[in-house]
Amino acid sequence: MNKFEEKTIKTEKIFEGKIISLQVDEVELPNGKTSKRELIKHPGAVAVIAITDDNKIVLVEQYRKPLEKTLVEIPAGKLEDGENPIIAAIRELEEETGYTTNDLHFVTSFYSSPGFADELLHIYITNELTKVDNPKPGDEDEFVEVLELTLDEAKQLVTEERIHDAKTNYAILYLHALEGRE
Structure with missing residues (x-):
């Protein structure tokens, strides 16, 4: 103890x-x-930092009822019972964006709100995207619009608080740090 x-x-x-x-x-x-x-x-969740061939970040805009507003976020979703996080990440990427990948790399995991929740969020990154002709349908109660933004455009959405969740802020900060190493 x-x-x-x-x-x-x-x-x-x-x-x-x-x-x-x-x-x-x-x-x-x-x-x-x-x-x-x-x-x-909470069963846990996954999120994907997806980068297109022209170096744009694939994001989704959706309404978040607990906040009563729309946010722009990296594609993400909850784990199904016993599901491998990397399989879930590929599934969520396709369902939410119409892209898939065979080249997903683990970035980090973190607890979203450890003061009251046990949700563990796994983040992956890929820059090897393929557009799917007939993507798997998303959840029937989920409505998203896909956006493809440059890192500078995404940073602007952070300042406007349109990107205002932990996982997406982490992703933007991570990409900013990678950019500084190039």
Whole structure:
């Protein structure tokens, strides 16, 4: 046991949905006192930094109900039960953008909001894209528009807060750092 570990005393399941579940854990703190933790359980997700032959970033614009606004993001989606993240990344890339690849490279993984959720997001990159004639259909309740932007155009969307999510901001920062090494 590490000195910061919180021992779970009791778990109460509150909600079980198709994307997340919510539970409240009663925990024993390192000092012996107890507290409650509201936890979101998530199967994990993938995202792809996709670069076209003419060095443009493939992004999708979509409405995000929790924010009540539209964001521009890198293609992404949740993992299915037991799904390999690299397979999920290729699937999401095709469903959301109509592109596929046989050359996907792992960049990093990170927890999106570790204060209350266990979602682990895996990011991949590719610059070997092929347009699919008949791409797999996306989720029937998902509406996206594909954008292809230069890095400078994407940086401008960051300043305008049209790109305003962690994974896409990470992707833009990552591409900016790569650009500096060239």
